[in-house]
Amino acid sequence: MNAFEQVTETVEEAAVDSGSAGEAADGDVASDFPTALAAAQNLGWEGRHQRVVGDLYWLQGQPERAAAAYLAGRTEGEQHGRVGEAAHSQALRAFAVALYAPDGATAEIDLAHQFLAGLNLRATTINVRRAELIRDAGSDIVDDQIATLRTEIDIAGLTSLTPAIELACAFHQAVLDDRTALHATLAGLREQTSDEDHAYFVDIAQFIADMPVDQTSGVRWLDSEQHTRRRWRGLVIARQTHPHAGPGAYPRETPPRPRRRGSGGVQRSDAGTRVQLGFQRQDRERLSRLHRVPGDRSSVGHRPVHASPVHRIHSMSRGEGDVFREPQGCRVLARARNLPFGSEHGEGGDDDTTGAT
Incomplete structure (x- = not known):
């Protein structure tokens, strides 16, 4: 039984059996969230109460509270040897975290995949994919993710998950402020929930899109x-302000910085590159101080008198010996022979052959 069936079936049955549903008619408890929450407290771990509580909270636009409940459910599943329940709770936790902390969701998604290793839980796997979709909302790769998920759901016959995927699709479209696509998704959601199961998904989609609830x-x-x-609209605005900085989701105005490579394909960090460039600048400053014959003083307004290349090399060897220590010295000597002093040639270029330290 998936998370959404938990809300619409398990809670309803428990509420009716315990009498906590009051005068609510059969089929109404699933749309009466306060009654469902009260009933969930009596389910115990056998009734997956923490997962039900998590389901109820994320529907209210409170994914932080949902994530905490799913974590408790995962812990209970592990304690009682229910590996499938632990995996499912972790998949839902990844989804909840993706709603409010997309950059932190990757670790939760990876953990969900670890829980699923060796298990054949198709609905749980799709929930992990839904978490990836929410994490990447607003990026160029999401449309392909949605199309793939729709196909997988149709093939697996898990039509009960379709409204959840379409709601995630609406979240992505709201982040992009794609009103045309949102109207199409809302029309699809109305059709998919016409039997009144998960009809509140249409309400949530309209909250997300900042549209009035028409029905x-x-x-x-x-x-x-x-x-x-x-709360739901706040989640969308937060994502628009701080999109997920992952593959395919970098803010367009700040693309990722290219990484420099050393010999053997080893990547050099930006910090290492800055240190290397600092050494290069120090070398050039030392060389520029030695380009004149010692003791020579050119008059103001006249060009300085340069020493011969051989004299310059000997002067540098005596006065700046530390510059010529390996491996830096060979490059400095090459510059002294072949490059004019003060040249900017070579910065950030010839040092690409040096491996990272």
Whole structure:
């Protein structure tokens, strides 16, 4: 049973059995979140209560609280030897973290894949893919991810997950502020939830898109529709302000800096490159101080009298011996023979053959 069926079925049954649903009719508890939350407290770990609580909280636009509940559910699954439940809770935790901390979601996604190793849990795997989609929302790679997920869901026959994927699609489109695509996604969601299962997904999609709710689902939120709308819209605005800095999702105005490579293809860090360039500048400054014959003083307005190349090399060897220590010295001597003093040639170029230290 996936996370969404937990909300619509397990909580409802528990609430009806315990009488906590009050006068709510059958089928109404799933859209009565306060009643569902109260009922979830009585499910215990066998009823996957932490996962149900997590489901309820992310639907309210509170993914931080959902992530904490999923973590508790994963821990309980591990403690009781329920590896499948632990894997599923971790997949949902990755999804919740991706909503509010996309840069931190990669570690959670990787951990979910580790939990899934050796298990054949197709719905859980799709939930991990949904987490990747949310993490990358707003980037150029998401449209392909959505198309692939739709195909996989159709092939696997997991149609109950379709509204969740379409809601994630709406989140991506809202980050891009693609109103045309949002209207199309909303139309699809209405059709997919026409049997009133997950009808509140349409409400959430409209919160995300900052659109008025034109056809209310009649859901009772944990606090109020206004607060829920503000939280969901806040998640979109936060992502627009700070997009995920991962593959395919760099902010367009600040592309990733190219990395320099040394011999053997070893990457050099920016810090190492700055140190190397600093040494080069020091070498040139030392060389520039030695380009005149010792004792010569040119009058103001006249060109300085340069020493011969051989004399310059001998002067540098005596006065600046530390410059000529290996491996730096060979390059400095080559510059003394072949390059005019003060030349900028070579900075950031010939040193690419030097391996990282």
